[in-house]
Amino acid sequence: MKRQRQPVLITDAEQSPDDQLRSRQTRYIVMMTVRALCLVAAAILVGTDAPLLWLWVPLCVVGMVLLPWLAVIIANDRPPKEKYRLSHRLRRVATERGQRALPTQPDQAAEERPQPRIIDAEP
Numbered sequence: 474m475k476r477q478r479q480p481v482l483i484t485d486a487e488q489s490p491d492d493q494l495r496s497r498q499t500r501y502i503v504m505m506t507v508r509a510l511c512l513v514a515a516a517i518l519v520g521t522d523a524p525l526l527w528l529w530v531p532l533c534v535v536g537m538v539l540l541p542w543l544a545v546i547i548a549n550d551r552p553p554k555e556k557y558r559l560s561h562r563l564r565r566v567a568t569e570r571g572q573r574a575l576p577t578q579p580d581q582a583a584e585e586r587p588q589p590r591i592i593d594a595e596p
Contacts, residue, residue: 488552497548504544511536 488496515533518526 493551497550501544501548504540504547508537508540508544511540 511533515530515537517523518529518533523529
């Protein structure tokens with residue numbers, strides 16, 4: 474069976490809505506599974522009268538109470554827009570620094586830059 478290769482990402486396009494939904498559903502399921510494990514762990518700890526019970530049971534209870542709330546908030550949240558992401562800001566700062574490094578005289582900058590190659594579609 475051949476493995477299908479993933480296409481190379483060549484743009485800064487956002488994830489499709491289906492991919493975003495799938496990743497949010499996955500995070501929700503993982504968090505709710507951890508909540509269920511906290512419930513089972515607390516029941517086992519109480520049943521076996523484990524050492525440090527006073528520490529472990531409250532931690533499990535906090536997990537059982539906070540995780541559903543956090544899971545719903547995270548599942549309903551979408552990724553930030555590109556203009557609010559850190560990578561966008563870093564790119565903008567790098568561009569501003571690059572513009573300062575260019576010569577101040579526009580004629581000199583145009584002479585040093587190689588001219589782009591133009592391919593015409595018509596013969």
